[in-house]
Amino acid sequence: MAKVRAAAGAEKGVSQNLEIMRRFRKNRSAMIGLSIFLLICLLAVLADVIVPYSEAITQVKGARLLPPSAEHLFGTDNLGRDMFARVIHGARYSIAFALAVSACSLVISVALGGIAGYYGGATDNVVMRALDVIMCIPGDLLALCIVAAFGTNLGNLLIALIVGQVPATVRIVRATIMGVSSADYIEAAQCHGAGDARIIARYIVPNAMGPVIVNATVNASRIIISVSSLSFLGLGIQPPAPEWGNLLAGAREFMRICPWLVYFPGLALVITSLSINMVGDGLRDALDPKIRD
């Protein structure tokens, strides 16, 4: 039955990209993840329209530690700031960071991993051994050291997180490229007279793309957690600027009497990284041409 349907689809002549989109759309959990993530992005982008930034940092003496109400949807913190405004504005930092770090480390990793995987031999050894040295130190710990050593500002935080991400991603890119480069169809392409550029563009990249993109997506959700962890430890985004990690850090002392201070930023963190993971899983299935329907 599946075979018949596949052949029918083949007859219609759908392009591979349309086919990938169709498969992604059919994946319910991926679509739910994508909707949630887009909603969160929308909230982050429209944060200023929804609640002005001033609400997030204005301290109101008479409104400390209020529970959630119609006026303060998520309650207020110990300095009388509106938690709803802080969580919404916090999304900006978390998501912007996740996307920036993910994109930068992807570009660096594809370049390094591509060189190491395609050329192999000595080039491969130099690149990989250098990265092994970095990899000896756990990514988050390394990021912590870098920020602690060079000072806490956004630029250093960005660099620290990228350095933490790159080694593992390079490994994945390299392994994927190596697997693809030794495939028979590469030899067949050479046999038909294809040059290096065509082989890379038409054979290696399209076939290596899947695992790498999926990995980048999953990384993005991890980066959100990393940014928050660093902020939680006081090394990331500094208060009064709101970020989910430093919201949690600030809420620590009042957790027992005012649990909503933890619930909302924590929930935001979990939902965001979960939704990104769901998108990543869906992409993985959609990009694999061997999985059908």
Next chain:
Amino acid sequence: MSVLIETQDLKKYFKTPRGWLHAVDGIDFQIQTGSTLGVVGESGCGKSTLGRAVLRLHEPTSGKIFYEGKDLMSLRKSEMRRMCTEMQMIFQDPYSSLNPRMSVWQLIAEPMLINRMYGGDKDALNRHIEDLMDTVGLAKRLVHAYPHELDGGRRQRIGVARALSLNPKFIVCDEPVSALDVSIQAQILNLLMDLQDERGLTYMFITHDLSVVKHISDEIMVMYMGKCVERAPKGELFSNPAHPYTRALLRAIPEPSLGRRGELQVLKGEVASPINPKPGCRFAHRCPYARQACAEQEAALAEISPAHFVACPFCGETK
């Protein structure tokens, strides 16, 4: 009849941590235009490497290759790449030799696009693709299918169509049917033979299957550990095998006969390591007729009857 392709002392060694692996160790052959040379031998004897070395997909270590009298080894990489319009290959595994992200149309068009066969003339390209699909027996409705949607036989037909697309004269068939089941094997073999009759193609047909090689070849070369041990016209080789290894191979063909339970004579021992091989005859330690001289001096190919070459100086005595 003229010689289309010829090799002289072709060698391909691979560097390994333990030394040089002599995959192809001094092979000479000629193939007449329009005929088929079958290359047989057990797994790992270097027959696939030989096929790739002839096309310089694996750069030969030394030796010469002549195509229509032209010395291929003197060509630069870019010139060699253009030779793909003359010499093509059909791959063993129809599952892994097709890019899974390309449709049948793209797969067949790719060689022609790479070589700018029709420039921008898409109609001519489409017509050629339709012709090719028709020739190899692929239904036109499959033109937008992807390889994973097709069975092994159809995929191999795509492989054949791709090899034919540039109108080559010479095709290396690297075990093109060994990944297929028997009924499909026959279809593909008949297709290849029909194509040879229609287009005057010249094949180098690599296989480990003696029944296949008997079906398709004009001349047969038997390889053992990178060396040619015997080369003869098909009929001669099957009726009058001279080298002990060839005879062992032919004896190993199961004979379907009722009642008789023939005793299968099996070669003892295993293939020696092709890394830094010992001097002398490569087959000596498994050969039932081996003597002192075999381990000391290499056996050269000698013509024992017209066009029948054997690399065993004692083959006359061991019949």
